[in-house]
Amino acid sequence: xxxxxxxxxxxxxxxxxxxxxxxxxxxxxxxxxxxxxxxxxxxxxxxxxxxxxxxxxxxxxxxxxxxxxxxxxxxxxxxxxxxxxxxxxxxxxxxxxxxxxxxxxxxxxxxxxxxxxxxxxxxxxxxxxxxxxxxxxxxxxxxxxxxxxxxxxxxxxxxxxxxxxxxxxxxxxxxxxxxxxxxxxxxxxxxxxxxxxxxxxxxxxxxxxxxxxxxxxxxxxxxxxxxxxxxxxxxxxxxxxxxxxxxxxxxxxxxxxxxxxxxxxxxxxxxxxxxxxxxxxxxxxxxxxxxxxxxxxxxxxxxxxxxxxxxxxxxxxxxxxxxxxxxxxxxxxxxx
Amino acid sequence: xxxxxxxxxxxxxxxxxxxxxxxxxxxxxxxxxxxxxxxxxxxxxxxxxxxxxxxxxxxxxxxxxxxxxxxxxxxxxxxxxxxxxxxxxxxxxxxxxxxxxxxxxxxxxxxxxxxxxxxxxxxxxxxxxxxxxxxxxxxxxxxxxxxxxxxxxxxxxxxxxxxxxxxxxxxxxxxxxxxxxxxxxxxxxxxxxxxxxxxxxxxxxxxxxxxxxxxxxxxxxxxxxxxxxxxxxxxxxxxxxxxxxxxxxxxxxxxxxxxxxxxxxxxxxxxxxxxxxxxxxxxxxxxxxxxxxxxxxxxxxxxxxxxxxxxxxxxxxxxxxxxxxxxxxxxxxxxxxxxxxxxxxxxxxxxxxxxxxxxxxxxxxxxxxxxxxxxxxxxxxxxxxxxxxxxxxxxxxxxxxxxxxxxxxxxxxxxxxxxxxxxxxxxxxxxxxxxxxxxxxxxxxxx
Numbered sequence: 001x002x003x004x005x006x007x008x009x010x011x012x013x014x015x016x017x018x019x020x021x022x023x024x025x026x027x028x029x030x031x032x033x034x035x036x037x038x039x040x041x042x043x044x045x046x047x048x049x050x051x052x053x054x055x056x057x058x059x060x061x062x063x064x065x066x067x068x069x070x071x072x073x074x075x076x077x078x079x080x081x082x083x084x085x086x087x088x089x090x091x092x093x094x095x096x097x098x099x100x101x102x103x104x105x106x107x108x109x110x111x112x113x114x115x116x117x118x119x120x121x122x123x124x125x126x127x128x129x130x131x132x133x134x135x136x137x138x139x140x141x142x143x144x145x146x147x148x149x150x151x152x153x154x155x156x157x158x159x160x161x162x163x164x165x166x167x168x169x170x171x172x173x174x175x176x177x178x179x180x181x182x183x184x185x186x187x188x189x190x191x192x193x194x195x196x197x198x199x200x201x202x203x204x205x206x207x208x209x210x211x212x213x214x215x216x217x218x219x220x221x222x223x224x225x226x227x228x229x230x231x232x233x234x235x236x237x238x239x240x241x242x243x244x245x246x247x248x249x250x251x252x253x254x255x256x257x258x259x260x261x262x263x264x265x266x267x268x269x270x271x272x273x274x275x276x277x278x279x280x281x282x283x284x285x286x287x288x289x290x291x292x293x294x295x296x297x298x299x300x301x302x303x304x305x306x307x308x309x310x311x312x313x314x315x316x317x318x319x320x321x322x323x324x325x326x327x328x329x330x331x332x333x334x335x336x
Numbered sequence: 337x338x339x340x341x342x343x344x345x346x347x348x349x350x351x352x353x354x355x356x357x358x359x360x361x362x363x364x365x366x367x368x369x370x371x372x373x374x375x376x377x378x379x380x381x382x383x384x385x386x387x388x389x390x391x392x393x394x395x396x397x398x399x400x401x402x403x404x405x406x407x408x409x410x411x412x413x414x415x416x417x418x419x420x421x422x423x424x425x426x427x428x429x430x431x432x433x434x435x436x437x438x439x440x441x442x443x444x445x446x447x448x449x450x451x452x453x454x455x456x457x458x459x460x461x462x463x464x465x466x467x468x469x470x471x472x473x474x475x476x477x478x479x480x481x482x483x484x485x486x487x488x489x490x491x492x493x494x495x496x497x498x499x500x501x502x503x504x505x506x507x508x509x510x511x512x513x514x515x516x517x518x519x520x521x522x523x524x525x526x527x528x529x530x531x532x533x534x535x536x537x538x539x540x541x542x543x544x545x546x547x548x549x550x551x552x553x554x555x556x557x558x559x560x561x562x563x564x565x566x567x568x569x570x571x572x573x574x575x576x577x578x579x580x581x582x583x584x585x586x587x588x589x590x591x592x593x594x595x596x597x598x599x600x601x602x603x604x605x606x607x608x609x610x611x612x613x614x615x616x617x618x619x620x621x622x623x624x625x626x627x628x629x630x631x632x633x634x635x636x637x638x639x640x641x642x643x644x645x646x647x648x649x650x651x652x653x654x655x656x657x658x659x660x661x662x663x664x665x666x667x668x669x670x671x672x673x674x675x676x677x678x679x680x681x682x683x684x685x686x687x688x689x690x691x692x693x694x695x696x697x698x699x700x701x702x703x704x705x706x707x708x709x710x711x712x713x714x715x716x717x718x719x720x721x722x723x724x725x726x727x728x729x730x731x732x733x734x735x736x737x738x739x740x741x742x743x744x745x746x747x748x749x750x751x752x753x754x755x756x757x758x759x760x761x762x763x764x765x766x767x768x769x770x771x772x773x774x775x776x777x778x779x780x781x782x783x
Contacts, residue, residue, distance in 0.1 A: 001475045006524055010532055014539075018586065020412035023392065023419050025590035030393045030422075051393045051422050093402040100394040206438045223433055225442040244436060273402050274443030302425045326431060327387055327444050329394035 034322045036334035042312045043336050048305035053325040057297040059310045060319045063290035069128040075109040078172045080134035090271045097280035101331035110138035117141055117153040126158040133271045135164025136172035144180050155260030163267035166198040166229050190258030195232035197249045204228045207244035207251045217242035219296050224278045226269025227251040239289050254289040263289055284331050285321040359488050366495040370463050373505040376722045377455045382508050383445040386428050389418040399599035408587055408600045409543040410510045426453035434739050452729045462504035469516040469685055470495035476523045477692045490692030494685050498707040503678040506722055511681035514544040519685050526656040530572050534579025542587045546682055549670055552645035553662035560649050625674045633673040641666045647775050657694045661774055664690045668767035674760030677710035698770045705763035713756040716749050
């Protein structure tokens with residue numbers, strides 16, 4: 001081959017590569033958006049995308065009000081069961097997944113959580129939700145006693161998303177993790193300790209049977225089966241279980257706080273990069289322990305827009321959750 | 337069409353025409369085999385590219401979606417391809433609850449089944465890359481030997497290699513791209529295009545790291561070709577290094593600007609962590625030769641590569657052939673330790689050159705061993721999972737029973753994989769024997 005042709009070939013290949021670079025880091029040529037409005041007797045919505053993607057629009061009767069904002073707990077000075085760099089990477093991905101779903105969040109450390117929770121309690125209502133992705137509660141909000149800040153906050157209507165370890169068992173400080181022997185399940189969910197799985201270093205439990213409300217999870221493209229720290233729902237009253245179950249332990253449970261208006265959502269596994277989209281999906285949808293899927297539209301977007309209407313009952317609280325793509329490339333929730 | 341015209345396809349009964357037709361037959365056979373393998377794919381590995389593509393569509397960068405575990409070059413290709421695929425009205429795949437199982441957390445990758453449309457469309461660029469690499473081998477052999485038949489053999493050894501077919505058509509891996517850049521680098525070096533050669537080796541390195549081991553051979557080639565004129569050595573080496581650095585700068589610039597540089601080298605760490613730690617004696621170490629333990633064997637390999645490269649250049653003969661032989665020995669030495677089965681695709685490309693250009697037929701044995709044993713091990717590893725797309729979208733198989741059979745045979749597969757993993761030492765050993773043989777009988781084949 002002549003040398004000139006060799007250079008032409010090289011330039012062509014490099015040009016293709018640079019085009020890819022430009023699309024990924026410069027141009028961002030993809031646009032997906034949605035909107036929703038009230039119409040007589042219901043709501044209307046529109047979703048559009050210049051990609052080739054499927055979409056779903058879920059009208060969720062949430063039953064209770066859920067605040068928009070979210071606090072993500074992250075404090076590298078506090079001990080947890082997970083490697084700090086791994087948790088940073090995992091939290092970064094959670095943030096990325098929340099951003100594409102249009103969820104506003106702030107990252108808080110142990111002291112900032114205390115301040116936020118105290119403010120909510122003094123106001124008498126929680127204006128942000130909280131996720132603890134490290135499986136242990138910092139000692140600034142929980143000391144194992146019934147007057148702990150986190151329990152008071154849940155009482156006023158706080159929403160806690162939990163993953164990584166047995167709920168309420170581990171209390172973290174800058175010097176280590178203290179584990180409660182008993183009473184943690186009663187404090188949070190009003191059930192016996194053995195109803196929350198605690199077998200962290202012996203075996204993981206990946207559930208395979210559909211839980212009773214799996215259809216809700218399915219409608220949200222959620223298939224979460226990690227029951228390592230799962231919940232036995234036998235003695236729970238106000239809850240939905242949208243994942244899978246094995247050996248009596250459910251992987252993804254949304255339950256009412258036993259002592260008040262709040263909600264606790266337990267993802268029964270360890271924090272993992274590839275389960276963060278699922279966690280973000282649940283958070284973004286504003287799904288609650290008393291949610292009912294009132295309507296579900298789905299369809300295909302191919303450089304196009306789709307519109308729809310859904311009937312609503314004025315006496316109920318709804319969130320319209322629109323998500324696009326498998327895996328999701330966009331989502332947004334509208335309160336109605 | 338020009339490609340086949342140059343090969344003499346349009347000639348009718350002449351020797352040129354017959355030889356040209358051979359190339360056409362090889363091409364058709366390769367395409368037919370790829371189409372036949374088309375419906376098979378390993379959705380688990382595909383899922384990471386699908387997530388990365390979805391990441392682009394959601395306005396995220398290459399490493400932001402957290403699922404691209406390779407150096408960046410193929411990621412950039414994926415970005416451009418994602419943009420093109422967006423103009424096709426097909427769905428990338430489905431999540432199936434039938435894949436939720438008790439052995440793993442059911443994240444997207446575990447429950448994803450790629451669509452038949454994606455499986456075929458995704459493989460088109462991989463086939464083009466296979467073809468481009470085969471064509472470079474053909475062009476180089478033909479130019480150097482003037483023998484079209486040898487060039488066709490080189491083409492066939494890559495394009496029809498079971499490992500290459502498996503890698504691009506079933507495993508959906510892009511090792512051929514790395515091979516293409518590496519062969520491009522070697523070819524342009526033999527044409528004294530030092531800047532271009534350095535740039536291409538850089539692209540090969542930032543596609544899948546391994547081709548960098550031909551660096552020793554490149555240094556020896558530059559020194560040998562300069563015949564002791566050190567000023568010339570430095571000039572050529574500087575040109576080569578400049579090419580490498582320019583390409584590296586182009587590749588890495590967006591990552592540096594976005595603070596993603598460390599992610600781009602995660603490929604190496606991801607595959608050297610995990611099971612590589614832990615106790616056990618030397619026997620245990622060799623009895624369970626998982627790819628991540630490669631890091632412990634690397635110092636010995638590094639030494640062997642340096643020694644072999646120098647030995648190859650200490651013999652008399654044509655420098656271009658010595659470059660090819662030193663490169664093939666270097667790359668094959670890297671795979672003495674059992675690699676992830678698609679990695680030796682770059683070795684297949686160099687072996688094709690060693691056989692067709694240098695006339696070293698002894699390398700057909702490692703070619704055969706790599707081609708067969710790596711595929712057999714990967715088949716056991718993937719199991720019935722490569723049938724999921726077929727089962728999901730056709731009535732030929734039932735997805736539920738296909739999944740059940742996969743898990744039913746999983747214990748047996750694991751037992752067998754213990755032996756096939758050990759068998760992956762065999763190609764590497766064959767390479768060492770072939771290397772010694774080639775070095776000892778170097779001049780016989782060269783003349």
